[in-house]
Protein backbone atom coordinates (compact mmCIF):
# COMPACT_ATOMS: atom_id res chain seq x y z
CA UNK A 1 0.00 0.00 0.00
CA UNK A 2 1.19 3.54 -0.80
CA UNK A 3 2.22 5.98 1.99
CA UNK A 4 -0.67 7.78 3.71
CA UNK A 5 0.57 11.16 2.43
CA UNK A 6 0.49 9.88 -1.17
CA UNK A 7 -2.98 8.38 -0.72
CA UNK A 8 -4.25 11.58 0.88
CA UNK A 9 -2.92 13.74 -1.96
CA UNK A 10 -4.43 11.33 -4.49
CA UNK A 11 -7.79 11.41 -2.69
CA UNK A 12 -7.93 15.17 -2.55
CA UNK A 13 -6.91 15.49 -6.22
CA UNK A 14 -9.45 12.84 -7.22
CA UNK A 15 -12.35 14.60 -5.49
CA UNK A 16 -11.34 18.04 -6.74
CA UNK A 17 -11.34 16.67 -10.31
CA UNK A 18 -14.50 14.58 -9.91
CA UNK A 19 -16.53 17.27 -8.09
CA UNK A 20 -17.83 18.99 -11.28
CA UNK A 21 -19.49 15.72 -12.32
CA UNK A 22 -21.12 15.38 -8.89
CA UNK A 23 -22.29 18.98 -9.06
CA UNK A 24 -23.79 18.35 -12.50
CA UNK A 25 -25.49 15.17 -11.28
CA UNK A 26 -26.54 16.45 -7.83
CA UNK A 27 -30.33 16.27 -8.26
CA UNK A 28 -30.22 12.98 -10.15
CA UNK A 29 -27.90 11.42 -7.57
CA UNK A 30 -30.14 12.51 -4.70
CA UNK A 31 -32.96 10.61 -6.37
CA UNK A 32 -31.17 7.46 -7.57
CA UNK A 33 -28.81 7.23 -4.60
CA UNK A 34 -31.43 7.46 -1.85
CA UNK A 35 -31.58 3.69 -1.12
CA UNK A 36 -27.84 3.67 -0.41
CA UNK A 37 -28.31 5.58 2.84
CA UNK A 38 -31.91 5.02 3.93
CA UNK A 39 -31.08 2.10 6.21
CA UNK A 40 -28.53 4.19 8.16
CA UNK A 41 -30.99 7.05 8.58
CA UNK A 42 -33.64 4.61 9.82
CA UNK A 43 -31.18 3.11 12.31
CA UNK A 44 -30.30 6.52 13.76
CA UNK A 45 -33.97 7.36 14.56
CA UNK A 46 -33.10 11.05 14.61
CA UNK A 47 -35.13 13.29 16.89
CA UNK A 48 -36.00 16.96 16.58
CA UNK A 49 -33.40 19.00 18.46
CA UNK A 50 -30.43 16.67 17.89
CA UNK A 51 -27.06 17.84 16.55
CA UNK A 52 -26.06 15.68 13.60
CA UNK A 53 -22.95 15.45 11.41
CA UNK A 54 -23.01 14.09 7.82
CA UNK A 55 -19.46 12.98 6.88
CA UNK A 56 -18.54 13.19 3.18
CA UNK A 57 -21.85 14.90 2.43
CA UNK A 58 -21.19 15.52 -1.27
CA UNK A 59 -23.64 18.07 -2.66
CA UNK A 60 -25.67 18.08 0.55
CA UNK A 61 -28.88 16.19 -0.26
CA UNK A 62 -28.64 13.90 2.75
CA UNK A 63 -27.65 16.73 5.11
CA UNK A 64 -30.75 18.63 4.01
CA UNK A 65 -32.88 15.55 4.67
CA UNK A 66 -31.40 15.32 8.18
CA UNK A 67 -31.95 19.04 8.77
CA UNK A 68 -35.65 18.64 7.98
CA UNK A 69 -35.92 16.32 11.00
CA UNK A 70 -33.64 17.96 13.58
CA UNK A 71 -33.86 21.73 12.97
CA UNK A 72 -34.70 24.39 14.04
CA UNK A 73 -33.98 23.26 17.62
CA UNK A 74 -31.09 21.02 16.56
CA UNK A 75 -28.53 21.32 13.79
CA UNK A 76 -27.25 19.44 10.75
CA UNK A 77 -23.65 19.91 9.59
CA UNK A 78 -22.40 18.46 6.30
CA UNK A 79 -18.63 18.09 5.91
CA UNK A 80 -16.87 17.38 2.64
CA UNK A 81 -13.36 17.51 1.24
CA UNK A 82 -14.38 18.90 -2.15
CA UNK A 83 -14.89 22.65 -1.96
CA UNK A 84 -16.95 22.72 -5.16
CA UNK A 85 -19.40 20.23 -3.69
CA UNK A 86 -19.65 22.19 -0.44
CA UNK A 87 -20.29 25.40 -2.39
CA UNK A 88 -23.02 23.60 -4.34
CA UNK A 89 -24.54 22.19 -1.16
CA UNK A 90 -24.71 25.71 0.34
CA UNK A 91 -26.24 27.07 -2.84
CA UNK A 92 -28.84 24.30 -2.97
CA UNK A 93 -29.89 24.18 0.67
CA UNK A 94 -29.00 27.30 2.66
CA UNK A 95 -32.26 28.99 3.53
CA UNK A 96 -32.65 32.79 3.80
CA UNK A 97 -31.17 34.03 7.08
CA UNK A 98 -28.76 31.08 7.24
CA UNK A 99 -31.42 28.62 8.47
CA UNK A 100 -31.25 24.95 7.49
CA UNK A 101 -28.16 22.79 7.23
CA UNK A 102 -24.65 24.17 7.55
CA UNK A 103 -21.82 22.99 5.28
CA UNK A 104 -18.11 22.86 6.06
CA UNK A 105 -15.24 22.21 3.62
CA UNK A 106 -12.48 20.13 5.19
CA UNK A 107 -10.65 16.85 5.45
CA UNK A 108 -12.05 14.68 8.24
CA UNK A 109 -8.59 13.13 8.63
CA UNK A 110 -6.80 16.34 9.53
CA UNK A 111 -9.38 18.29 11.57
CA UNK A 112 -9.17 18.16 15.38
CA UNK A 113 -12.94 18.14 15.53
CA UNK A 114 -15.71 19.16 13.17
CA UNK A 115 -17.17 22.67 13.74
CA UNK A 116 -20.53 22.25 15.51
CA UNK A 117 -19.24 19.42 17.77
CA UNK A 118 -20.17 17.68 19.98
CA UNK A 119 -22.74 15.80 17.89
CA UNK A 120 -25.47 13.46 19.13
CA UNK A 121 -25.35 11.41 15.96
CA UNK A 122 -23.14 10.96 12.90
CA UNK A 123 -24.32 9.77 9.52
CA UNK A 124 -22.22 8.93 6.49
CA UNK A 125 -23.37 7.56 3.15
CA UNK A 126 -20.77 5.80 1.02
CA UNK A 127 -17.79 7.92 2.09
CA UNK A 128 -15.81 6.30 4.93
CA UNK A 129 -14.23 3.65 2.67
CA UNK A 130 -12.66 6.46 0.67
CA UNK A 131 -10.50 7.78 3.51
CA UNK A 132 -6.73 7.62 2.96
CA UNK A 133 -6.18 7.04 6.69
CA UNK A 134 -9.47 5.66 8.02
CA UNK A 135 -8.32 5.50 11.65
CA UNK A 136 -7.36 9.20 11.55
CA UNK A 137 -10.69 10.13 9.96
CA UNK A 138 -12.76 7.96 12.29
CA UNK A 139 -10.87 9.34 15.29
CA UNK A 140 -11.88 12.88 14.29
CA UNK A 141 -15.46 11.64 13.93
CA UNK A 142 -15.39 10.05 17.38
CA UNK A 143 -13.75 13.12 18.99
CA UNK A 144 -16.55 15.21 17.46
CA UNK A 145 -19.26 13.16 19.22
CA UNK A 146 -20.63 13.46 22.72
CA UNK A 147 -20.14 10.42 24.97
CA UNK A 148 -22.37 7.57 23.85
CA UNK A 149 -23.43 9.30 20.61
CA UNK A 150 -24.35 7.02 17.72
CA UNK A 151 -22.78 6.51 14.29
CA UNK A 152 -24.51 4.93 11.29
CA UNK A 153 -22.82 4.67 7.91
CA UNK A 154 -23.11 2.72 4.70
CA UNK A 155 -20.35 1.37 2.47
CA UNK A 156 -20.18 -1.04 -0.46
CA UNK A 157 -19.47 -4.68 0.27
CA UNK A 158 -17.53 -6.19 -2.65
CA UNK A 159 -17.68 -6.15 -6.45
CA UNK A 160 -19.67 -9.37 -6.75
CA UNK A 161 -22.70 -7.85 -5.07
CA UNK A 162 -22.29 -4.51 -6.89
CA UNK A 163 -21.87 -5.71 -10.49
CA UNK A 164 -22.92 -2.44 -12.11
CA UNK A 165 -20.28 -0.34 -10.37
CA UNK A 166 -17.36 -1.31 -12.62
CA UNK A 167 -19.35 -0.84 -15.85
CA UNK A 168 -18.70 2.91 -15.90
CA UNK A 169 -14.98 2.29 -15.98
CA UNK A 170 -14.95 -0.79 -18.21
CA UNK A 171 -17.32 0.69 -20.78
CA UNK A 172 -15.83 4.19 -20.88
CA UNK A 173 -12.09 3.63 -20.37
CA UNK A 174 -11.33 2.59 -23.95
CA UNK A 175 -12.62 5.94 -25.22
CA UNK A 176 -11.18 8.36 -22.68
CA UNK A 177 -7.82 9.86 -21.72
CA UNK A 178 -5.74 8.76 -18.73
CA UNK A 179 -7.72 7.62 -15.69
CA UNK A 180 -6.74 7.77 -12.00
CA UNK A 181 -4.85 4.76 -10.60
CA UNK A 182 -7.04 1.89 -9.47
CA UNK A 183 -6.88 1.12 -5.73
CA UNK A 184 -4.91 -1.95 -4.69
CA UNK A 185 -5.77 -3.97 -1.58
CA UNK A 186 -6.94 -1.75 1.29
CA UNK A 187 -6.21 1.52 -0.51
CA UNK A 188 -9.15 3.97 -0.49
CA UNK A 189 -11.81 3.01 -3.01
CA UNK A 190 -15.32 1.62 -3.28
CA UNK A 191 -14.36 -1.81 -1.94
CA UNK A 192 -11.87 -0.82 0.78
CA UNK A 193 -14.46 -1.78 3.44
CA UNK A 194 -15.30 -5.15 1.86
CA UNK A 195 -13.86 -7.05 4.84
CA UNK A 196 -16.04 -6.49 7.94
CA UNK A 197 -13.22 -7.65 10.24
CA UNK A 198 -11.08 -4.79 8.94
CA UNK A 199 -13.90 -2.28 9.45
CA UNK A 200 -14.31 -3.50 13.04
CA UNK A 201 -10.56 -3.12 13.64
CA UNK A 202 -10.57 0.44 12.24
CA UNK A 203 -13.56 1.51 14.35
CA UNK A 204 -12.11 -0.07 17.47
CA UNK A 205 -8.76 1.66 16.90
CA UNK A 206 -10.61 4.97 16.59
CA UNK A 207 -12.34 4.46 19.97
CA UNK A 208 -15.81 3.22 18.97
CA UNK A 209 -17.79 0.62 20.89
CA UNK A 210 -21.00 -1.40 20.26
CA UNK A 211 -19.87 -1.98 16.68
CA UNK A 212 -22.35 -3.63 14.30
CA UNK A 213 -21.75 -4.49 10.64
CA UNK A 214 -24.73 -5.92 8.79
CA UNK A 215 -25.20 -6.78 5.10
CA UNK A 216 -28.03 -4.93 3.43
CA UNK A 217 -29.15 -5.34 -0.17
CA UNK A 218 -31.02 -2.72 -2.16
CA UNK A 219 -31.77 -2.03 -5.81
CA UNK A 220 -31.10 1.43 -7.20
CA UNK A 221 -33.86 2.41 -9.60
CA UNK A 222 -33.02 4.59 -12.58
CA UNK A 223 -35.21 5.65 -15.51
CA UNK A 224 -35.32 3.87 -18.86
CA UNK A 225 -33.07 6.50 -20.40
CA UNK A 226 -29.63 5.09 -21.27
CA UNK A 227 -28.15 8.49 -22.20
CA UNK A 228 -29.05 9.97 -18.83
CA UNK A 229 -28.20 6.93 -16.71
CA UNK A 230 -24.84 6.22 -18.35
CA UNK A 231 -23.82 9.88 -17.99
CA UNK A 232 -24.79 9.84 -14.29
CA UNK A 233 -22.72 6.73 -13.70
CA UNK A 234 -19.67 7.94 -15.62
CA UNK A 235 -19.67 11.42 -14.10
CA UNK A 236 -19.71 10.27 -10.48
CA UNK A 237 -16.99 7.65 -11.01
CA UNK A 238 -13.27 7.43 -11.71
CA UNK A 239 -13.72 8.21 -15.42
CA UNK A 240 -15.72 11.35 -14.62
CA UNK A 241 -12.95 13.92 -15.02
CA UNK A 242 -11.65 12.42 -18.29
CA UNK A 243 -15.24 12.27 -19.59
CA UNK A 244 -15.82 15.95 -18.90
CA UNK A 245 -12.58 16.82 -20.74
CA UNK A 246 -13.56 14.76 -23.82
CA UNK A 247 -15.12 15.99 -27.07
CA UNK A 248 -18.89 15.45 -27.35
CA UNK A 249 -18.57 12.62 -29.91
CA UNK A 250 -16.08 10.81 -27.64
CA UNK A 251 -18.46 11.30 -24.70
CA UNK A 252 -21.16 9.67 -26.83
CA UNK A 253 -18.91 6.67 -27.49
CA UNK A 254 -18.16 6.36 -23.78
CA UNK A 255 -21.88 6.46 -22.91
CA UNK A 256 -22.63 3.86 -25.57
CA UNK A 257 -19.86 1.59 -24.21
CA UNK A 258 -21.28 1.82 -20.69
CA UNK A 259 -24.81 1.43 -22.00
CA UNK A 260 -23.96 -1.93 -23.60
CA UNK A 261 -22.57 -3.26 -20.31
CA UNK A 262 -25.60 -1.98 -18.38
CA UNK A 263 -28.15 -3.56 -20.73
CA UNK A 264 -28.65 -6.60 -18.53
CA UNK A 265 -29.95 -4.33 -15.75
CA UNK A 266 -32.51 -2.60 -17.99
CA UNK A 267 -36.13 -3.60 -18.44
CA UNK A 268 -37.45 -1.62 -21.36
CA UNK A 269 -40.35 0.58 -20.35
CA UNK A 270 -39.59 0.15 -16.65
CA UNK A 271 -36.00 1.28 -16.19
CA UNK A 272 -32.74 0.12 -14.67
CA UNK A 273 -32.53 -1.83 -11.44
CA UNK A 274 -28.99 -1.93 -10.11
CA UNK A 275 -28.43 -4.55 -7.39
CA UNK A 276 -26.37 -3.01 -4.62
CA UNK A 277 -24.76 -4.80 -1.69
CA UNK A 278 -24.07 -2.57 1.30
CA UNK A 279 -22.83 -2.76 4.84
CA UNK A 280 -24.82 -0.95 7.47
CA UNK A 281 -22.08 0.06 9.92
CA UNK A 282 -23.21 1.16 13.37
CA UNK A 283 -21.28 2.12 16.51
CA UNK A 284 -21.20 4.38 19.54
CA UNK A 285 -18.61 6.85 20.69
CA UNK A 286 -16.90 5.75 23.88
CA UNK A 287 -16.76 9.45 24.70
CA UNK A 288 -13.25 9.45 26.13
CA UNK A 289 -12.10 12.66 24.51
CA UNK A 290 -15.13 14.62 23.42
CA UNK A 291 -14.03 18.26 23.20
Ligand SMILES: C[S@@+](CC[C@H](N)C(=O)[O-])C[C@H]1O[C@@H](n2cnc3c(N)ncnc32)[C@H](O)[C@@H]1O
Nearest residue numbers: 015056057058080081082107108125126127130
Ligand atom coordinates in the same frame (compact mmCIF):
# COMPACT_ATOMS: atom_id res chain seq x y z
C1 LIG B 1 -18.97 8.60 -2.93
S1 LIG B 1 -19.10 10.27 -2.44
C2 LIG B 1 -20.59 10.20 -1.46
C3 LIG B 1 -21.22 11.55 -1.28
C4 LIG B 1 -22.54 11.54 -0.49
N1 LIG B 1 -22.36 11.06 0.86
C5 LIG B 1 -23.57 10.71 -1.21
O1 LIG B 1 -23.84 9.61 -0.79
O2 LIG B 1 -24.11 11.21 -2.23
C6 LIG B 1 -17.85 10.41 -1.19
C7 LIG B 1 -17.67 11.81 -0.67
O3 LIG B 1 -16.70 11.76 0.39
C8 LIG B 1 -15.90 12.92 0.31
N2 LIG B 1 -14.61 12.65 0.97
C9 LIG B 1 -13.63 11.80 0.58
N3 LIG B 1 -12.60 11.84 1.43
C10 LIG B 1 -12.93 12.75 2.40
C11 LIG B 1 -12.25 13.25 3.54
N4 LIG B 1 -11.02 12.83 3.85
N5 LIG B 1 -12.86 14.20 4.30
C12 LIG B 1 -14.11 14.64 3.97
N6 LIG B 1 -14.79 14.19 2.89
C13 LIG B 1 -14.21 13.26 2.11
C14 LIG B 1 -15.76 13.17 -1.18
O4 LIG B 1 -15.38 14.50 -1.48
C15 LIG B 1 -17.15 12.80 -1.69
O5 LIG B 1 -18.01 13.89 -1.75
